[in-house]
Amino acid sequence: MNIRVGLFFGGKSVEHEVSVITGLQAAQNIDRSRFDVIPIYITKQGEFYTGDEVGRIESYRDIPTLLRRSTRITLVNDNGRVWMVRYPAKRFGSSIVGELDVALPAVHGTNGEDGTLQGFFNLIGLPYAGCDILSSAVGMDKFVQKCVLKECGIPVLDALRLRSGDREAAEKIEARFKYPVIVKPINLGSSVGISVAHDRAGLEDALELAETFSDSLLVEPAIEELVEINCAVLGDANGAVASECERPLGSDEILSYEDKYVGGGKKTSGASKGMATLGRELPAKIPDAMRDEIRSLALRAFEALGCSGVARIDFLLDGKEKKIYLNEFNTIPGSLAFYLFEAAGMRYRDMLTRLIGMALGRARREQNITYSFDSNILSSASLGGAKGSKGAKR
Numbered sequence: 200m201n202i203r204v205g206l207f208f209g210g211k212s213v214e215h216e217v218s219v220i221t222g223l224q225a226a227q228n229i230d231r232s233r234f235d236v237i238p239i240y241i242t243k244q245g246e247f248y249t250g251d252e253v254g255r256i257e258s259y260r261d262i263p264t265l266l267r268r269s270t271r272i273t274l275v276n277d278n279g280r281v282w283m284v285r286y287p288a289k290r291f292g293s294s295i296v297g298e299l300d301v302a303l304p305a306v307h308g309t310n311g312e313d314g315t316l317q318g319f320f321n322l323i324g325l326p327y328a329g330c331d332i333l334s335s336a337v338g339m340d341k342f343v344q345k346c347v348l349k350e351c352g353i354p355v356l357d358a359l360r361l362r363s364g365d366r367e368a369a370e371k372i373e374a375r376f377k378y379p380v381i382v383k384p385i386n387l388g389s390s391v392g393i394s395v396a397h398d399r400a401g402l403e404d405a406l407e408l409a410e411t412f413s414d415s416l417l418v419e420p421a422i423e424e425l426v427e428i429n430c431a432v433l434g435d436a437n438g439a440v441a442s443e444c445e446r447p448l449g450s451d452e453i454l455s456y457e458d459k460y461v462g463g464g465k466k467t468s469g470a471s472k473g474m475a476t477l478g479r480e481l482p483a484k485i486p487d488a489m490r491d492e493i494r495s496l497a498l499r500a501f502e503a504l505g506c507s508g509v510a511r512i513d514f515l516l517d518g519k520e521k522k523i524y525l526n527e528f529n530t531i532p533g534s535l536a537f538y539l540f541e542a543a544g545m546r547y548r549d550m551l552t553r554l555i556g557m558a559l560g561r562a563r564r565e566q567n568i569t570y571s572f573d574s575n576i577l578s579s580a581s582l583g584g585a586k587g588s589k590g591a592k593r
Contacts, residue, residue, distance in 0.1 A: 201232075202301060203301075205283075206225060207222070207302055209306065210306040210310050210316070211244070215308075216259075218308075219240070222238065236254075237299065270296055274325065276323045283299065301558050302320055307533065326558050328555055329509070330506050331505070338528040341385050344527065348525055362415060372402060377420070381420075382402070422515055422517045427516070428444050428485065428514045433545075435507035440543075444539075445479045448480060489523070497512045504528065508554055535550070535551075
């Protein structure tokens with residue numbers, strides 16, 4: 200019998216639409232001789248839907264109609280098996296829609312890529328591909344990520360973390376950095392809410408924009424002679440491989456959301472939709488020694504954050520200082536970065552098979568870990584009034 204794969208996409212995130220494309224790309228490329236694919240769409244309200252229409256990209260032109268033609272579900276663990284159950288339940292007959300063996304998350308951004316969805320899968324006992332809760336959370340928080348990487352000797356730009364609404368934000372930034380600076384929401388990807396400030400007026404606009412997307416902001420110096428290079432890693436604690444390197448080509452001093460997903464960039468081998476439509480130089484035209492260094496740093500960073508599955512790691516090359524900096528992690532990258540592995544000779548189908556295999560392997564290993572132990576503490580427990588477990592004082 201084939202392995203039943205729940206392919207999750209959508210979600211409560213500004214990257215919702217990009218996630219739909221990533222999920223349906225994956226659905227088209229999974230090896231159907233080995234896996235039964237169940238597409239599961241997560242609405243912007245956090246509701247789960249499945250059905251034939253959910254697996255068709257054309258259906259997302261009219262989402263209300265899509266939902267009416269699909270089945271809303273919840274996931275329930277019953278005696279170690281995870282079932283999709285119709286919600287609301289039917290008055291008569293079974294409400295079970297199907298069973299899942301493993302999850303393949305393709306959800307970008309907050310409430311999906313940040314450990315939230317991974318925690319839900321852990322709680323209901325559903326094996327899942329990709330990073331675990333901790334590495335997902337660290338990979339999403341750009342400041343915490345920098346702290347971990349810096350501790351592991353991986354070069355990152357200096358950065359300042361600020362709370363949204365800080366009235367002294369501009370003064371703190373100017374005391375720390377010279378212009379230009381980059382202002383980012385601390386926990387978003389796809390270039391949403393990111394802008395470059397060259398002076399105080401631009402800084403105030405950048406802060407206002409970023410604050411609409413996050414309650415914490417990250418500010419770092421902008422590299423003026425900038426070249427961006429991306430590299431992906433596939434693997435887990437048992438071993439990992441780095442992809443080919445690419446140089447994204449944008450229309451401004453930083454890549455915008457439109458550059459990545461909307462604009463009709465020059466298409467290359469493997470480019471179809473989503474992140475794969477971005478104009479790019481693939482392989483990147485950089486010296487072999489630099490390519491080797493970036494791939495090595497990517498593998499080291501992947502290990503430092505305890506990642507598994509596939510992650511895209513974005514680097515900044517300072518043309519003036521001739522330095523390489525790790526910019527950020529994408530623990531569920533757009534298009535799952537399949538095009539970077541295709542350029543290195545790995546088919547998307549094979550990459551997905553490896554991802555699912557690693558998920559099931561992790562689940563088997565975790566079965567040997569003790570998460571609870573038998574105790575008779577509740578047999579004689581007393582709340583002791585309002586004093587909790589320590590009991591009342593006498």
